[in-house]
Amino acid sequence: MSLEPPRPNFMFEREPRPAALEEPLTLRIGLIAFAGLLALGAVWMLLAALIAPPAIALPSDRQSAGAAAAHRTSAQWAAWLGLVRGDLYAQAAFADADLAYLDKAGAEDPANAARIARARSNALSATSLSPVNGAAWLLLAELPAAAGKSGDANPATPLFMSYFTAPNDPTLARVRLDRALATRAGLDKDLQQFMKSDLRQILADGPQGKAAIMAAYKAASPQNQAVLESLSADVDRDFARSLRGEPPK
Incomplete structure (x- = not known):
């Protein structure tokens, strides 16, 4: 009498791998394309x-x-x-x-x-x-x-x-004041307030700043010279007097 266990009369089939475990071809292509874009950038x-x-x-x-x-x-x-x-x-x-x-x-x-x-x-x-x-x-x-x-x-x-x-950029203050004073159009009140801020920054540079303002003042039109005198008086009265050629008090 044989002790060998009976064999099934059918073959076990291998179950397919879940789709999530397979690397889709589109994912590979997408990654390669992304890497290429990074390299080009x-x-x-x-x-x-x-x-x-x-x-x-x-x-x-x-x-x-x-x-x-x-x-x-x-x-x-x-x-x-x-x-x-x-x-x-x-x-x-x-x-x-x-x-x-x-x-x-x-x-x-x-x-x-x-x-x-x-x-x-x-x-x-x-x-x-x-x-x-x-x-x-x-x-x-x-x-x-x-x-x-x-x-x-x-x-x-x-x-x-x-x-x-760039209202408070000190690197632009001198050039900007020069350009404002060189304009032929009138300097409206809003622009004058901005110019006053530039004046403060330039005057903070000491004698060099004052010399730069004086040069811009001399090159300006009489109308703009009057505006600069008024703005300077609000910031530094002694300097405003020097613009007009008056001795400081």
Whole structure:
């Protein structure tokens, strides 16, 4: 008699693996695509960083504007490559800040039209992509109009935007006060309050600050000189008297 257990007359079938345990092909493709996008983004950022010049701030005088102009080409290529980076467009615009110091004949020279248009376009791109960039707004206020486009030179709106976006930036105070005093339009009350804040910051620099204000005062129109005298009297009466050529009390 055999002691071997009886064998079943059917074969056990292997149960299929749950679908959740299998790696879907679409998931693999998605991960590969995501990794590719990350790699492209890294290359894009690296190239822009390699091409971009050392950080360029808004020049405050002719000498610094000339130094910034040496980086004009690399700054422009970095802005084009950066595409959506407002800071790079701002640097490209600052590299053309020497245009702000052109005299009337130079501003009307058709040879400068392309540069003025490019600087304005870069500054507009910077303010569009980064609206809180007070320096870019200020450059827009400083740039002269291209030949035959006198409407481009209205500084009121960009000057106000510079004050609104960077009201307490000490690096902009001198340039901004110079631009406000150079405007031919009247200085309204709101703008005068902003100018008073710049006055305080500049006077805090001591003798150098006072010399800068005095130079801007001498270059201003009689109407704007009177405004500066009034604002200075609210901040520092002795300095206001010195503007008028009076001895301090």
